[in-house]
Amino acid sequence: MKYSKLFPKTLREPKRDMVAVSHKLLYMAGFVRELSAGRYELLPLGMRVFQKLVNLIDKEMEAIDSQRFSIPLLQPIEFWQKSNRDKAWGSLLMKIKDRNESEFALSATGEGIVTEMVKESSPSHKDLPIILHQFIAKFRDEMRPRGGLLRVREFVMKDAYSFHTSEEDFMKTYQDFYQAYSRICDKLELTYYPCIADSGALGGDYCHEFQIPCEAGEDKIVKCDSCNYAANIEKSEFVRDEVNKDQELKFYQIVDLPTNVAKIKELAKHYGIPENCFIKNVVYKTKSGKLVIATVTGNIEVNGFKLAKLVGEDELELATAEDLASIGAKTGFVHSWGYEEHKKKIIFVVDESITKAKNLYGGYKTGTTDPINVNYGRDFSADLVGDIADPYDDALCKSCKKGKLKIIRAVEFGHIFKYDHFYTKHHDGCFIDKDGNKKLMYMGAYGIGIERAMAILVESHHDAKGIIWPKIVAPYQVHLIEIKISAQEIYNKLRDAGIEVLWDETDISAGQKFANADLIGIPVRLVVSEKTGDKIEYKERNSDKVELLNIEDVIKRIA
């Protein structure tokens, strides 16, 4: 490919509103353009990377006996309604009516349609497992697309689905996908953590996210520095301190406390004891207006997602000063028990950190007093007890009971789901077993967003000058630069050797050509000039080493 013909050319500056480094570099290097918020054009360089990603993933899918297929993008709404997914997806799901007033959902995920498709083939136990994958557009009407290709409103997903006679058979396929996703990440030279996670609106009860460390990512994960444990923060577990473990239970007492000593830090200083010895309350509100008083030890933050799950709500809001006033409370002086007159309006929830501790301070602070030596079970009790806390850096790993947890910002590369009978139950997705009986199929699903994978690659592989593509998905293998003399012959030889070459034969300056090569990020840069004589200057994008080689050696290195 001649650089003069490449559409379009590089740009020297990002746009002002671009934040993520992948967004800036993919824009400046000419890989993508935003058509409207969260909807991107893939330009020729971007499309080459995209296709290589698709081919790489497709091959890994074929290697685990998945068959490629595709479904329409406009999907009869009835198939979404069968499992109530139209409501579960809410405003993310886009809908349209055709000329006959038939309503369709725009492809957002494929479980329902694929379950119907497989069911219609009347599978017997001999036909199972059925493992299918596709690469099709997904439409998600995100409130706020962000980070360039990291979160968009329209993208292509590799989504795969598997159907089984039993959980045991499913688990083999789940492991196959787990391994395939690991191989894909390895081939893309990505650091990754398969994290235990929540499946959200997709349904299902068990899943792993393949998370990639990334400053611009919107997820937080925890990983153990000793064992393999990794989890999305919403699903993470950690061991609580057993506060005052060796103490006897002391007498409950009320002591004086100045009004202006309210925050945990102030209390710790005032009493001269660690933060984990205090009771902290955070108040949330359910959709129906109930208040949830969440109680943790002072060293811990409440995780709203875990709390909502425990309470059985889709989501919770933080309570306002007005909400607190409605039960006679106020910020900094919320109680972990009491409010007898408002009992019906309140759900008391305590974290395991509270039940494991002894002789805590606080939990019923008034303007001038504070209780001390408070013990759960003896002095108060809650409506619900469970894990409602965010882990923190250096918390003890619950999995190995040795390692310390680290909290990392990350972005989801892929996701594998165990659905059990969630969809097959709603769609009557049955097979005929050995004895001729109808039984529900056991199901899993497995996704990778392709555009996001491109962005993740750039987030993981770049330097101050530009992108550094892993060889396996680089748009070209070689960026050939000529300076003042023609590289036509070299170009022909490389092409004849089956090497993909971007050949800068323009008359722009050498400096500009080098800057473009660094920005675009093709793994090998070759320079032909009067200075190089019969030889060719060879430099890899991720190294500073420059060598003079003859064409045969260049080809050997690359091919």
Added chain:
Amino acid sequence: MKYSKLFPKTLREPKRDMVAVSHKLLYMAGFVRELSAGRYELLPLGMRVFQKLVNLIDKEMEAIDSQRFSIPLLQPIEFWQKSNRDKAWGSLLMKIKDRNESEFALSATGEGIVTEMVKESSPSHKDLPIILHQFIAKFRDEMRPRGGLLRVREFVMKDAYSFHTSEEDFMKTYQDFYQAYSRICDKLELTYYPCIADSGALGGDYCHEFQIPCEAGEDKIVKCDSCNYAANIEKSEFVRDEVNKDQELKFYQIVDLPTNVAKIKELAKHYGIPENCFIKNVVYKTKSGKLVIATVTGNIEVNGFKLAKLVGEDELELATAEDLASIGAKTGFVHSWGYEEHKKKIIFVVDESITKAKNLYGGYKTGTTDPINVNYGRDFSADLVGDIADPYDDALCKSCKKGKLKIIRAVEFGHIFKYDHFYTKHHDGCFIDKDGNKKLMYMGAYGIGIERAMAILVESHHDAKGIIWPKIVAPYQVHLIEIKISAQEIYNKLRDAGIEVLWDETDISAGQKFANADLIGIPVRLVVSEKTGDKIEYKERNSDKVELLNIEDVIKRIA
């Protein structure tokens, strides 16, 4: 691929409502399923053909220096409005609003968006031509999808766009696409006719359709049996008979005619002269309610599309009895002139067949009389004269003036368009020329529908037993059947040789296996049984010859 694992298995019967043979075979052989009217799932066998078609076309596009890209499927409506395409596409175009009430058109074609994209790159004359292609979904809300994959509401199109400094430069690329499309048809072993055609709602002023003869097709084309001339019937030209060429102009006369002699056949019999000696009128109506009286010789049919173009309307309807009554006319007794009181309401149009003829009969029939020796120019004249006629079998070719035209039912495989400045004008799509001046780019576009191409292949390549795939797009290269003994070793050897094999290792009957192989249509069938001993039975799908070969020879034949 083991047949036992193939999703789904073949079916023995088509569905009742299936008419086109491609629809029946693709359904029974397990290549596609209809999810809702005109929206199809591609099953694994179908997807393999689909991908091979995409790869084949993609390579041909790359060979003519086209660069692959893609645009979003939801496209801001403003870009459609710039060239008034939202109105021109009418009810075919689907529209949707997102959560912010922004309106989008669902991808139906890409000219507007692509013109904007190219314009935004601020191209100079050095960057042109820019040639781009993509494979993306198109949504067209067809009134009546039909023929299975022949006309659908959702499909993938290879659409390409080219931008040029001049018409001269454009014509080179147009020729490149013409040749590329010809090569693609050749590789797919298709008989094809590049037909001069009309570009309809897409705009533009010159184009070729690549038409494939097909009984189930909805187009009619004409082709010359002597020269290369071929055209869509709407754009076809033919030489009109010079009726009574050697006669002198005779005196205009009114003669008696029985009321019941009205149709051309009856008149020809009554007078004992050929059908082309009569004047025939057909009446249409414009959207604004004007009547169009179209006059042709008795041997010819009016082509409503040509007539509408001549009159300057998008479309015309046939007039009703009521419409005729409104000017005092009735069916069978419409006049080619007169109606003085209704002049403002009528457009008289005559075909060239009338102006070239002498001494015609009719044109002003009353209940009991008929004019004879009617001559255009002397006895009457029209508001418009032009080509408003359907060609007919054996009409004289206007191109070579020797051959006879044949009318053929066909289906459009691909379409190449000359747009001139139609889109660049509306989108201000400019480049900077050598002298630094802004100039409009000259533009073309080029499309192939992939699912329809699959259907066309089956329409063109099948027999009573099933599909006969051309090698280049067959889902597998070999259909390996084992009868009572295992073909595992042969399967392994074929796979090791890089051959794609569908291996029927099930315990269904030999007859059933053969029937499936014929239905699915893989080019080579191999049979391993006790009977074949060390050898393998080799048979090509499109031949009856059966040979016994050893594995090495089999591999040589196929690879």
